Amino acid sequence: MKRSRALFRGLPAPGRRRLPALLALLVAVSLVSLWQTRAEESGPPTGPRALQFETPEVALGRLRAGSVRLLSLPWQRTGPGPLRVLEARTDCGCALIESAPRELAERARGRLRVRVTAPRRPGPMRHRVRVVTDGPPGHDVHDVWISAHVDVDVAVKPSTVSLPPGPTGSEVQAVLEVAWDRSTHGARLLPRARLIALEGEIDVGPPPRPGADAVQIVATLRRPAKPGRISGWIEVDLGDRGPIAVPVRGTVVPARPEGGASLDR
Numbered sequence: 001m002k003r004s005r006a007l008f009r010g011l012p013a014p015g016r017r018r019l020p021a022l023l024a025l026l027v028a029v030s031l032v033s034l035w036q037t038r039a040e041e042s043g044p045p046t047g048p049r050a051l052q053f054e055t056p057e058v059a060l061g062r063l064r065a066g067s068v069r070l071l072s073l074p075w076q077r078t079g080p081g082p083l084r085v086l087e088a089r090t091d092c093g094c095a096l097i098e099s100a101p102r103e104l105a106e107r108a109r110g111r112l113r114v115r116v117t118a119p120r121r122p123g124p125m126r127h128r129v130r131v132v133t134d135g136p137p138g139h140d141v142h143d144v145w146i147s148a149h150v151d152v153d154v155a156v157k158p159s160t161v162s163l164p165p166g167p168t169g170s171e172v173q174a175v176l177e178v179a180w181d182r183s184t185h186g187a188r189l190l191p192r193a194r195l196i197a198l199e200g201e202i203d204v205g206p207p208p209r210p211g212a213d214a215v216q217i218v219a220t221l222r223r224p225a226k227p228g229r230i231s232g233w234i235e236v237d238l239g240d241r242g243p244i245a246v247p248v249r250g251t252v253v254p255a256r257p258e259g260g261a262s263l264d265r
Contacts, residue, residue, distance in 0.1 A: 048078065050136075050140075051077060053075050054074040056143065057144070060148035062148070063149070065122065065150050065154070067118050070114075070115055070116075073111060075111070076110075077107055082103055085100055085104065086132045088131045094119050100112060116148075119150060120152065122150050125147065127145070128143055153180060155180075156236055161247065164250070167253055167255035168255045169222070169223060171200070175217070176236065178191050178214060178216075180213055190204075191215065191217070195233075196233040200220050201220050203219075217234070219234055230252060
């Protein structure tokens with residue numbers, strides 16, 4: 001208070017006389033602005049009946065293959081009346097919408113949660129999240145694009161195993177190679193492996209080449225006793241890197257009456 005009085009005493013006499021009027025003017029302008037804001041909020045919303053995402057483009061930077069990011073995409077309603085959500089989808093299985101409301105009330109705000117799993121293939125990725133509403137044409141489709149660059153420090157090859165056709169009960173081998181970045185994982189990584197929806201044995205062998213930062217996984221698979229399709233996975237467990245599932249596909253044909261089980265190489 002003493003400092004304020006000292007400040008006022010430092011002003012010229014005409015300035016001290018004008019000061020109350022200036023303060024009254026500032027208060028009046030603030031009250032008018034507040035009244036206008038509340039009037040806008042209480043009045044009917046303007047603009048088309050639509051959904052508006054705060055950020056139409058989300059850049060995640062560099063992601064490690066297989067890593068998971070949970071996104072929370074802010075949105076708000078525009079225009080009068082309720083808005084129904086007809087569909088919420090993504091263009092890739094690596095991006096999943098965890099929850100989407102069915103109806104968006106007037107002036108509603110919220111967040112759309114999306115779970116993004118970086119693919120195993122290195123390089124740039126760009127995927128779309130799309131929400132379709134019953135808004136007027138031109139304001140009924142709302143997109144958010146998610147982009148990133150995927151880095152792979154562990155690679156499993158091949159990414160898919162295609163078995164040759166073979167008779168029922170026969171055996172066939174599938175060989176995978178797991179390679180890693182020495183700067184990230186050191187000189188040796190010890191993956192584990194198991195069969196899912198497949199019969200047979202699996203073994204993690206030595207490096208395919210002396211001194212290589214890699215190991216071989218050899219799966220000896222038994223074809224089913226009935227003809228048909230083979231559909232299963234070889235799951236490679238990389239510890240804190242998480243599992244990598246390699247699809248295994250093939251065809252089983254009837255065995256020849258005169259032949260027994262064979263070993264495909």
